[in-house]
Amino acid sequence: MQTEKEDEDDASPEEYVALSSFTGSGSDQLSFHSGDRLLVHAKPSSEWWWAELHEVIGYVPARYLRQDAAEDEDDEEEEEEEEDPWQDEEYFGSYGTLRLHLEMLSDKSRTEAYRQVILSNSASLRNKVVMDLGCGTGIISLFCAQLAQPSVVYAVEASSMSEYTRQLVKQNGCEEVITVLQGRAEELELPERVDILVSEWMGNCLLFEFMVESVLLARDRWLREGGVMWPSSAALTLVPCQAHSYYAEKMAFWERPYGLDFTPLQPLAQQEFFTKPKFSHLIEPDDCLAAPCNVICLDMYTLQVKDLEEIKAQFHFCVEKSGVFHGFTAWFTVHFESLETGGAAVELNTGPNSEPTHWKQTLFMLDRPVSVYTGDSIRGTIVLRRNPVWRRHMTVTMHWNINSSTEDTDNCQVGTKTFPMWR
Numbered sequence: 001m002q003t004e005k006e007d008e009d010d011a012s013p014e015e016y017v018a019l020s021s022f023t024g025s026g027s028d029q030l031s032f033h034s035g036d037r038l039l040v041h042a043k044p045s046s047e048w049w050w051a052e053l054h055e056v057i058g059y060v061p062a063r064y065l066r067q068d069a070a071e072d073e074d075d076e077e078e079e080e081e082e083e084d085p086w087q088d089e090e091y092f093g094s095y096g097t098l099r100l101h102l103e104m105l106s107d108k109s110r111t112e113a114y115r116q117v118i119l120s121n122s123a124s125l126r127n128k129v130v131m132d133l134g135c136g137t138g139i140i141s142l143f144c145a146q147l148a149q150p151s152v153v154y155a156v157e158a159s160s161m162s163e164y165t166r167q168l169v170k171q172n173g174c175e176e177v178i179t180v181l182q183g184r185a186e187e188l189e190l191p192e193r194v195d196i197l198v199s200e201w202m203g204n205c206l207l208f209e210f211m212v213e214s215v216l217l218a219r220d221r222w223l224r225e226g227g228v229m230w231p232s233s234a235a236l237t238l239v240p241c242q243a244h245s246y247y248a249e250k251m252a253f254w255e256r257p258y259g260l261d262f263t264p265l266q267p268l269a270q271q272e273f274f275t276k277p278k279f280s281h282l283i284e285p286d287d288c289l290a291a292p293c294n295v296i297c298l299d300m301y302t303l304q305v306k307d308l309e310e311i312k313a314q315f316h317f318c319v320e321k322s323g324v325f326h327g328f329t330a331w332f333t334v335h336f337e338s339l340e341t342g343g344a345a346v347e348l349n350t351g352p353n354s355e356p357t358h359w360k361q362t363l364f365m366l367d368r369p370v371s372v373y374t375g376d377s378i379r380g381t382i383v384l385r386r387n388p389v390w391r392r393h394m395t396v397t398m399h400w401n402i403n404s405s406t407e408d409t410d411n412c413q414v415g416t417k418t419f420p421m422w423r
């Protein structure tokens with residue numbers, strides 16, 4: 001574990017507060033919990049500091065710490081101003097209106113996939129105990145009651161939509177089977193453990209909103225031994241791509257609008273339009289410059305909440321057709337294993353070769369497009385880092401090397417870019 005370190009450069013240590021918990025992975029990293037007060041002895045780099053907690057010393061990630069605000073009289077005021085790191089009021093407030101539920105219910109690809117899961121497992125669902133986590137209007141629970149005979153479905157919904165969900169259950173004569181419970185799933189008391197935990201938790205780029213944390217906490221607390229997770233697994237897919245129309249619309253536009261030269265605005269355009277990822281991007285299959293690759297695969301039975309802090313993966317693409325490398329596009333696929341051993345799984349694929357969904361795909365634009373040619377290789381890493389303060393947000397960092405295949409130029413172009421989602 002942590003080793004003692006001579007405090008040769010130890011000016012008086014400063015006290016910092018941990019904004020969220022951190023589990024050290026290296027032997028010299030110090031683990032701590034949200035709210036811990038750490039003594040920072042040295043700041044050898046902007047990313048890692050040398051700190052002490054309960055007489056143990058080790059490296060800590062600086063972005064998790066905040067200088068301890070001096071105790072002063074208007075602390076209470078400060079507390080009030082401090083926003084909830086989960087932003088639950090705004091988050092569950094948005095799900096208390098119909099807009100998002102209409103969008104999700106109108107997404108036939110998404111909703112039919114869940115219906116197919118229930119339908120194809122209807123026999124095995126007989127007399128089972130089901131939890132529908134984040135049931136919204138209760139559509140998945142209603143499919144269970146309509147298409148199968150579970151003994152009970154606990155439809156859990158934290159937003160105010162839950163009172164309407166109760167009405168929908170009654171309106172459709174399903175009160176015998178469906179029990180609607182309002183509250184955060186990870187805080188609720190259920191009368192019993194469940195055989196199946198079903199949830200539609202996926203956000204843009206799979207993890208945004210981090211509702212998946214609630215699913216994992218509920219799994220650990222309520223899924224019985226040998227119980228089934230739906231989805232059972234999730235994969236994030238990445239591909240280097242062209243984005244000519246988006247680039248023309250946001251960047252090339254400034255070259256000659258109405259015969260004038262507006263190129264001095266292009267740095268502004270890059271900052272404003274290419275800094276954050278573009279949600280709801282529709283990539284054409286022809287825009288893919290290489291075969292897409294499943295860079296991250298999550299097993300919903302073994303995934304742990306602490307694994308969500310930082311997920312890193314390598315990629316290696318071989319350019320299949322010459323074109324302009326404008327950026328990367330990401331999407332996800334989830335699988336629902338059959339309740340019968342050997343039964344066929346159901347797949348919900350949000351990629352360009354499947355029926356479009358309300359998620360569409362996520363586009364990460366490079367600052368400058370690069371011409372690439374058949375045979376070139378694009379290697380690198382993608383790192384998803386959860387925001388230590390705003391717990392529903394993350395950053396996505398791409399590192400890439402482009403190796404030309406033509407022997408005469410050994411030009412290897414290297415690039416890196418971090419995209420906030422959204423903080």
Ligand SMILES: NC(=[NH2+])NCCC[C@H]1O[C@@H](n2cnc3c(N)ncnc32)[C@H](O)[C@@H]1O
Binds near residue numbers: 104211
């Ligand atoms: N696929 C997504 N990105 N969002 C679609 C599902 C989100 C639904 O789950 C509810 N919800 C989200 N988290 C929770 C939670 N921890 N407990 C209960 N309901 C929740 C939320 O209020 C909304 O109705």
